[in-house]
Amino acid sequence: MIPLHPLVSDEKHPLKKLLYDMDNVLSSQAPEKQRENGTRLVTQFVLVGFSNLPDLRTTLFALFLLTYLVTLSGNVTIITIIHADWTLHTPMYRFLAVLSLSETCYTLVTIPNMLAHLLMESQAISIAGCRAQMFFFLGLGCSHCFLLTLMGYDRYVAICHPLRYSVIMKPTVGLSLGALVFCSGFSVSLIETSLIFASPFCRGERVEHFFCDIGPVLKQSCAQDARTALGIFFLSVLVVLVSFLLILLSYAFIVAAILRIPSATGRCKAFSTCAAHLTVVIVHFGCASIIYLRPESGGNPDQDRLVAVFYTVVTPLLNPVVYTLRNKEVRVALRRTLARSRR
Numbered sequence: 477m478i479p480l481h482p483l484v485s486d487e488k489h490p491l492k493k494l495l496y497d498m499d500n501v502l503s504s505q506a507p508e509k510q511r512e513n514g515t516r517l518v519t520q521f522v523l524v525g526f527s528n529l530p531d532l533r534t535t536l537f538a539l540f541l542l543t544y545l546v547t548l549s550g551n552v553t554i555i556t557i558i559h560a561d562w563t564l565h566t567p568m569y570r571f572l573a574v575l576s577l578s579e580t581c582y583t584l585v586t587i588p589n590m591l592a593h594l595l596m597e598s599q600a601i602s603i604a605g606c607r608a609q610m611f612f613f614l615g616l617g618c619s620h621c622f623l624l625t626l627m628g629y630d631r632y633v634a635i636c637h638p639l640r641y642s643v644i645m646k647p648t649v650g651l652s653l654g655a656l657v658f659c660s661g662f663s664v665s666l667i668e669t670s671l672i673f674a675s676p677f678c679r680g681e682r683v684e685h686f687f688c689d690i691g692p693v694l695k696q697s698c699a700q701d702a703r704t705a706l707g708i709f710f711l712s713v714l715v716v717l718v719s720f721l722l723i724l725l726s727y728a729f730i731v732a733a734i735l736r737i738p739s740a741t742g743r744c745k746a747f748s749t750c751a752a753h754l755t756v757v758i759v760h761f762g763c764a765s766i767i768y769l770r771p772e773s774g775g776n777p778d779q780d781r782l783v784a785v786f787y788t789v790v791t792p793l794l795n796p797v798v799y800t801l802r803n804k805e806v807r808v809a810l811r812r813t814l815a816r817s818r819r
Contacts, residue, residue, distance in 0.1 A: 518677040518696060521606050523599045524777075525590065525686035537594040543789050544587045550796030551576040554806070561809040567645040568634065568749075569806075571627050572799060574654055578623060579792045582616040585609055586687045586788050593686065603677070606688040611662075611669045613687065619661030621719040621764070624757050626653055628726040631750050636733045664715055668708050675699040684777035689784065690768070692777070712768040720761045727754070752798045759794060763787035 526536055558564045558573040589609070593599045601609070634641050672690065678698040685692040690708060697704075730750060737743045766783050800806050 517698075518603070518679075518681050520600050520602050520681065521677075521683045521688070521693070521696070522681045523593060523601055523686055523688075524682055524684050525593050525599055526781075527599065533594050537591060540587065540594070540789055541591055543793055544583060544591070547583055547789075547793045547796065548580060550793070550800065551580045553810070554796050554799060557806065557809050557813055560813050564805065564809055567630055567647075567650045568627070570650060571623065571630060571654070575620075575623055575627070576796065576799075578616055578620055579795055582613070582620065583788070583792050585612045585616065590686045600681075601688065603673070606683075606693065607669060607673050610672070610688045610690070610693065611665050614668055614690070615658075615662035615665035617661075617764070618664045618715050619658045620760065621715050622657040622661055623654075624753070624760060625719045625722050625726075626657055627753055628723040628757070631753060632726040632729055634749070635730050635746055664711055668711055671704050671708055672697070674704075685781060685784065687784075687788070689780075691780070709768075716761060716764045716769060720757075723757055723761075748804075752803055755798050756795050759791055760787070763791060 526533060529536070554576040555573050558569045586609070589601075630645060633644050637644065668690065672694055676698050677693075677696040679696045681696075683692045683696065690712075694705065694708070727750070730746075734743050734746045737746060763783060763786055767780065767787070800810065
């Protein structure tokens with residue numbers, strides 16, 4: 477109780493009433509502060525990353541930076557070649573240009589932040605920054621799955637219905653399908669991110685990863701609801717497994733059509749147009765299955781980080797390499813573009 481001056485001992489004095497009100501407010505706030513301090517709501521996360529490898533941080537920074545620059549250069553080269561060479565203005569190569577652009581944005585979400593944390597002592601990220609990073613990472617990852625499915629459908633139409641290809645895959649249809657791919661991908665991402673960040677975080681600031689991924693962040697939630705984890709797992713299965721099954725269905729029809737081609741040369745030429753796409757599909761969906769098609773992600777943080785390095789650093793590098801080295805038309809267009817630039 478706040479002591480009163482003798483001059484304000486009168487109970488009707490306005491100053492005495494004000495002091496009583498202040499005392500009641502302070503008394504009512506004290507338990508609330510103690511309750512908040514007891515739960516320790518997290519206001520930021522600390523990404524553990526590669527802090528357990530202090531002697532290798534400089535080496536990892538140089539290696540990841542070099543890989544990142546090569547990846548950016550490869551994707552920008554593919555986009556430029558497809559835009560500059562009119563012979564590549566077909567749905568197949570337009571989808572490839574969109575894939576390269578998606579890969580560029582995908583790496584921008586995680587790798588620059590990872591490189592900065594390898595150099596800085598502070599590895600903190602705000603809750604809002606973590607939410608934004610997860611939203612764009614999941615949105616681009618889901619869109620990547622849908623885009624690879626769309627590219628598989630494009631190859632199916634080109635091989636199984638070659639005479640109707642230009643009608644079925646006309647530019648307006650390709651543009652609409654591309655827009656649907658990204659709208660669907662970011663819709664799934666919005667649902668998953670909303671489920672994860674619906675409740676506050678109070679189980680610690682340390683996130684056992686080098687970016688904000690689903691499993692490590694969900695472990696820090698105050699309300700670890702089994703229904704939330706099951707809903708996220710179901711959406712992951714829906715995106716990864718259904719996309720992969722649709723690609724397999726497309727390739728089942730493609731293989732059946734290729735086997736009906738009488739000449740061996742024709743069969744090899746038909747299959748060569750699918751080899752690069754099939755390689756990227758196997759790598760992408762293989763990594764996604766290891767991480768996300770488990771009821772409880774994050775069983776082994778070190779193993780998860782290793783796989784995450786593969787699908788955030790190595791796989792984006794693999795895509796432009798595969799599509800340039802294994803695709804004859806892209807190689808020819810690249811030589812033609814370089815020859816024109818030297819004149």
